Amino acid sequence: MSAFWTVSAVLLLYFMQDSDCSRLIYAKIGDSVILHPSQTFESMSTITWMHNMNAIMQWRSGGDAVCLGDFIGRCRLDKPTGSLLIKHLTVEDTGKYNPEIDNKILDVTELWVIKPVPKPTVSAECNNGMSVCDLTCEANITSHFGPVMYRWEAGDKLLSTNMKISLTRNNMERSFVCKLQNHVSNSSSDEVPNPIVPQGIHPAGVAVPIVVLVLFLVAVGSYMRQRNDEKQVQTVEEVHVKRSALSLKALRNNGVSLESFESGPSPSPVRKFSSAREIYLQDDEERWVQNHPEYRNLTPELREFRLHRDL
Template identity: 35%
Template sequence: MMRAAGWACVLLVVVSADPETLYKKVGDEVILKPAAASVTGPITTIIWKEGLNIAMEWDGKDIDSYRQFKERGSLNISNGEMTITGLTRGDSGLYTVEINGNAAGSTRLTVISPVPTPSVIKSCDDDTSCVLTCEGNTTGTEPFTYTWHLGAIESPDSSKKQRITKEDSSSMEEFSCVLQNPVSEERSKPISNPFITPESSAGGLKISTGLMVFISLLAALLMLVLFHRWKAGMWFFQEESLPWQAGFWSRQGGAPRDAAVSNGTTARREKGETEEETPMA
């Protein structure tokens, strides 16, 4: 009687002590292990309990399984470990083990779903402040946490909502949030800063476009100057080379024409002189 009471006290101490908490994802498997150094000799009996109900036991000959553990449970009689496959949220609970009649540890198993991929929803009251909300169906994913990424900065605020202002976020291009629990982590697609409007972002584009136009005009002007130099044989700032000067556009190849004109004038002059010298009949 006293021996039974002693074992009951030992079991009560083990169960009442803070058990190891173990998180697992729905569909995964878990290996429940006896506490370290709890097994000191050859194993002759093993009893695993889920709460107050026996899940699996070995009496030194046969392994007996109960309820869902008949199909999804297995027992390693060499080290006392129990494996559960295809975990469901219904498998969550406190598991205790006795080896050779002695309490050998406990584990609190919590089976949860993975977090979904969240999305960021913005709600702006005016042109100076907005509230960002990290949305996602978190049913069955507890415990989970939120993390906000504001540009390249990770916010210390871990709440579901994040308030931003135009003044404080002027250097931030985009925002995203992360949902995380002990078995999974998902990040939202980033959204653009609502305070950076197309007009403001187009400022840089306008400067770039203006620079390209300036370079193009400068190149065209340079081509015109070089053409003028080639055509006139001198630079544009020399008075004789101005396009409205007589003979500018016919200067190249103009020498033969001038010669022809000159020859024609001389010929007509000589002809006239000959006619004057011819005596009248």
């Protein structure tokens, strides 16, 4: 009867423990974990570690620690501290652990042994106009992976923490990556191109050539307008020079002096040169120009006219 009441008291104490006192630890399958007592002791004479109220390790002062059940060959006790090492963890090791030291039951440590997350894949579903697309991060997730968090990223930018993300024409990112993460691992999908943005044509790759083309056309237009303006001015000057040359030539043929032309009609008759004199003037033109350097920049017609006048 006393044994019955002893077991009942132990069960009652176990289930009456405040859940706030328990600690939660995550560990990966195949790894090792160390469980520590919730308090320290100066000396200990007996230690018993339990898993879900089942004894898995026992030790008495002066003896060796003995691992029990599925923990044989996988556990080890640190006698000075009372900490328990468990190796080669399996999913079945998940549960509540607590030590009983010198007949004192201590706080519970909850261990959750989980699997590393798998590599996710991405599926896309778009409307007929390719203006809206839904990307879904897919993976075979079970309770053995523990709490799993989703992350959608574009470069270093976090877009969403949901399993699915909706894209519109406002999403100009070139590609996306889905990431899965739990307390012991993380994994990323392959980079997925944006189904809405045509691949190979990045918005910046379109904008830059357009800006360059516009600047080039503006520069060409300005250059052409400047050339047209210069041609018009040159044409007007050439017409003016030709008209001036023709007028001077007509005056010379009629024997009108430049002073008479500039001051108006003169009542005195104008002398005309003979053909012999013309020949003489042509032969001495070069010498006349050398003696009158101020006439060197005159047009041929005006220079010839003044040569006739001076000679």
